[in-house]
Amino acid sequence: MNANCSMNTYPGFAITSKRSSPTATMISLTDSQKIGMGLTGFGVFFLFFGMILFFDKALLAIGNILFVAGLSFVIGLERTFRFFFQRHKMKATGFFLGGVFVVLIGWPIIGVVLEVYGFFLLFRGFFPVAVGFIRRIPILGSLLNLPGISGLVDKVGESNAMV
8 A cells, every 4th residue: 555545444344545635435345245235235125116016025025134134244243133132222123123024924014114113213323324414415415404304304313312
């Protein structure tokens, strides 16, 4: 690595940036993380497509399995278990995984409702970060500041729960 580059490492990721160009950032992913990103992307696609097609059981089941498998590949099995099975997240994990199970046994609408509720409980600590990031994007930021949407986004962006 030359003298103009600095390297910061985070668990599972290596971020390199050139000092001469502060906007040039590259994230290096391992092969299993790349597979996980693909699985997670396909999982979200199948979940969305399953909802579009009137809660098709098979597509929702495939989407759930791909999403959870992809998450495990991206952050690793141990960190996935630590994330889902923290003491203060047991209720959220129960709703999310219970919703996955309910979809798999054949009640897609009830399962998706349980999953969405569990998802919001699990990731509510991440929402303020996501809202802050989206507000910095030129077009999306101005949309989030519209009068009707701003109050809703501010409420979603508030969080007193730790991740």
